[in-house]
Amino acid sequence: MSAKSNPTIAIFGATGGCANATLVHSLLAGYDVRALARTPSKLTSQLLAQGLTQPILDQHLTILQGDATNVDDVKRTLVSNGKLVSFIISGLGGKPVLQKSLRRPVTLDNPGICSSSTEVLLNALRAAYDEKPSTAAIKPLLAYVSTTGISNGPEDVPFGFQFLYHVLLAIPHEDKRKMDRTLKSHMAQPEESERLLRGVVGVRASLLTGGIDYKGGKGWRTLRVGTEERPAVGYTVPRSDVGEWIFEELVKNDGGEWVGKIATLTS
Template sequence: MSSSQFIAFFGATGGCTNACLVHTLNAGFHATALARTPSKLIDMLHGQGISQATIDAQLTIIKGDISDIAAIKSVLLSNKDNSNPVLASQIISGIGGTPQLQRSLKKPVTIDNPEICATATKNVIQVLQQIYTEFPTTISQQQKPVITVISTTGVSDVKEDVPFGFQFLYHVLLADPHKDKKVMEKLITENTQESDASKRVFRGAIIVRPSLLTGDHSVKGGKGWKKLKTGQEEKPAVGYTVHRADVGQWIFEQVVKTGGESYLGQRITLTN
């Protein structure tokens, strides 16, 4: 990666994405991140051992939320007033809502923003389309970013990837929140499979489907990414839980560091 390239993060205060960001900064990469409350993200990074000097030198935090088109553009594009714009080489998104209980037998669990993943995806696609229109000759297909999104097991239409003991939890109790993840995946897949390459806003996509997430964002709290079981949609790794920090580290090691070339177009299941 050249010194001008950077990784764009959405949902950076979430456990998996925050852990990935910590590893990214510790490895010397430059990054941008969208945050509704930048001070919260900075405090989380300090708590993970990231110095203020590292934050100042390697991270640009843009204040805003996923509905803010201008803020999203600032996260994805640097030197936007220059004839040589620099676009994020990768996008890491852990956007998601907060689960909430409600008095309903059919839908006992919902989320505070039931369409947040779909909205985030639509807005990122919209902003990238705007960027390519604004700079029609300066960004080639190979310069378009690879997007990695954190989805969930239990949304596959191909093969069951949830153990029997969790199937009621996933397919009944969590059915409503998981609809948003499915829409997110569909939007990304449809765009990356566009027959007209010029309409594809991403160079490729990786969908990460962890099993039930445990723990917090602390990179010291996991068991280590090498201990994870991995699978693909046709042959998923089936398990009960996985630590958020391990998911974040896996994304860093297998996607951020390498560019994720060997995983493009795949849906990767992660579990312990």
């Protein structure tokens, strides 16, 4: 695929490890990316520190300052020169915060960030279509990063981590569940015209390791990959490998075989 035919990508949560790695691989491959960031200078510094050059950023990356829970900011990210992006990646998530509770010791600095930003994304798409109906001719595909431990199918967390996931991390994981339910409900609408997205892919990763370094893992091909129905069960997975998998399997293949499915990733 030539750089000219590459789809334009919108990324939310680009300063986080998984989405950041996807962003780096996309830029290196010549994709045009629009990223929403509360502090654009932070994202720029992260990318330059990983070896990307300023000319690459100038040519292929547009950073918009704003908040993923603001409809106008999200709509600005999704639409450029009257055209809608064709691929959306969400790697949003809160930072863990300890609280005084024996049963729920871990919460988030923003406990509803995933579910609320998902609602905002759908509202922003609706507003974009209302403003210019022709943009709905080709709707975008959404890939979002979630977590194991929230499945409605077989257990996808190893026994040694089940107390951590199902008890200690119950509050953060409830936010992920709400996000899942919102997107599943939206895509289950019988009329295609009522759906704001042409498809959704959920990426449920094991406990994430590593920081901001797109070369920090063992490579996406080393991952064990399953589905919600037949999950790949493991303890941890590098953020960089998850981000690379999203680029290789989803971005490059326009979702490929994963559209409408949930992938489970682990090392």
